[in-house]
Amino acid sequence: MKLLEAKAEFIQSWGTLGSSWGINRTMSQIHALLMISPNALSTEEIMKELNISRGNANTNIRMLMDWGLVQKQLVPGERREFFYGGKDIWEISKKIIEERSKREIQPILESLKNLKELEEKTVEANTFVKVVSDLEDYTVKVQNILQKFIKSDRTWFFKTLVSFLGK
Amino acid sequence: MKLLEAKAEFIQSWGTLGSSWGINRTMSQIHALLMISPNALSTEEIMKELNISRGNANTNIRMLMDWGLVQKQLVPGERREFFYGGKDIWEISKKIIEERSKREIQPILESLKNLKELEEKTVEANTFVKVVSDLEDYTVKVQNILQKFIKSDRTWFFKTLVSFLGK
DNA sequence: TTAAACTTTCATTAATTACTGAAAGTTTAA
DNA sequence: TTAAACTTTCAGTAATTAATGAAAGTTTAA
Structure with a gap:
């Protein structure tokens, strides 16, 4: 070629x-x-x-x-x-993840925060609050993981994580 | 509200x-x-x-x-x-990741595979092959991690991974 | 200074992507 | 059957997003 x-x-x-x-x-x-x-x-x-x-x-x-x-x-x-x-794909992904999480996760958390204080106490309202709360918890967890990823070191990350997931 | x-x-x-x-x-x-x-x-x-x-x-x-x-x-x-x-955000993310990795990672690997057999042996060609190979390795690793994620169980995943990354 | 070499902006145009709604297709029950 | 209740399709249109290129702005060196 x-x-x-x-x-x-x-x-x-x-x-x-x-x-x-x-x-x-x-x-x-x-x-x-x-x-x-x-x-x-x-x-x-x-x-x-x-x-x-x-x-x-x-x-x-x-x-x-x-x-x-x-x-x-x-x-x-x-x-x-x-x-x-840069030509280092590890550094590139870290940058991309950093930028996108900064630009997209933070605003979502901001917007979810206020949606839970509802006047209504109906079934529908409860379903809603449940979904929003779960999503919020989840988003925070994901955000933490991404933060760790951004700060982590390549060799350590792959060696340890891959062997870890292999269990 | x-x-x-x-x-x-x-x-x-x-x-x-x-x-x-x-x-x-x-x-x-x-x-x-x-x-x-x-x-x-x-x-x-x-x-x-x-x-x-x-x-x-x-x-x-x-x-x-x-x-x-x-x-x-x-x-x-x-x-x-x-x-x-479904209202379970964990299941939802697994589905989304599953679909997108199926649709997007596989084709990329396919396309990278053939790009490494170059006739030229110039500096430019070498840089190119290096970048493509690194990207290929990396993509495979990411794919493996995502596969594990898709198959994993929520409680296990968060409890263990978060505490693991915390080290 | 000033004019050549370059970078940035932005109104216009083009390309892409998403949406509408009427018509065609399908299913069900009487 | 058949006709009402529903689902699907698709050509046309609208909305969004990206790209052009000329003009304005900036920098540098003589």
Whole structure:
């Protein structure tokens, strides 16, 4: 297989995966491109490689930087900026989980908190409060686990967790 | 707070959460509605409650049944079908994880498998193969963990895992 | 300074995804 | 049978989300 094909296919798959998880396709594709590129790329190069407009490239590069998945590299004597992305998939997942849990779990907990003080005492109200409380408990537990994950170390995590789950 | 408000807010939040994770809003909302409803509901009732069309209701109810998150209930002497959803959040997450990993992890592994046999031996090719291989290893590990999770039992999982991670 | 090299913004347009509702299909009971 | 009660489909439309590209903004070096 030729590198060029393989790269294209990889970028394509990564983009699809991203968009089925609520991350826009271009953002995932730029990320994929930077992961597999041995050196940092300029906006121009990214645009050319993925066939996208300047605006699109710029917006999504900035988003990736927001998420901490991509960094600027300033090359001495070069006017334009270069971008590179980490290649360590463990670090990448930790970042993604960190960002998403920050952006999505906290607000949900916030919104669940208030839903339990109901005036009614009907069966329907009870069912409702039960579901909401369970969900809240569960969410807190998941959040704790994710926090631990974010702070954990790769080798330890896999070695220990896998053997642990194997029991 | 009034039950009616609380219900609306819950359905709304659940819908938003779903759509930020690539699950369509109506599907999540129907699911939310059924979770908090003490009895099974007919299509008609779902339509009225969420203000959606017959077609939309029908399609999304079927999707939820596909995912195993909602079941039909046949009431003797009743012509129409009633639907209800499990209220156990642990079971719900297991189902969701099961469906999504089946639909999304397998295809990714499939696609990664072939990308590593490159003709080129350049630096760029090496970087590429390294990233793809790491990603493949990682994905397999994650898949294994998820499989275990799907098969595990709630009490065991939380009690043991949480205390384990606490170390 | 200023003009070239670059980055960012944003109104417009395009692409994608979800929803509607009427019509076709199916089931049941009389 | 058949007709009423219900479910499913699907072409058309609406809503949402993403992408374009020209214009405005910024930085740098001469």
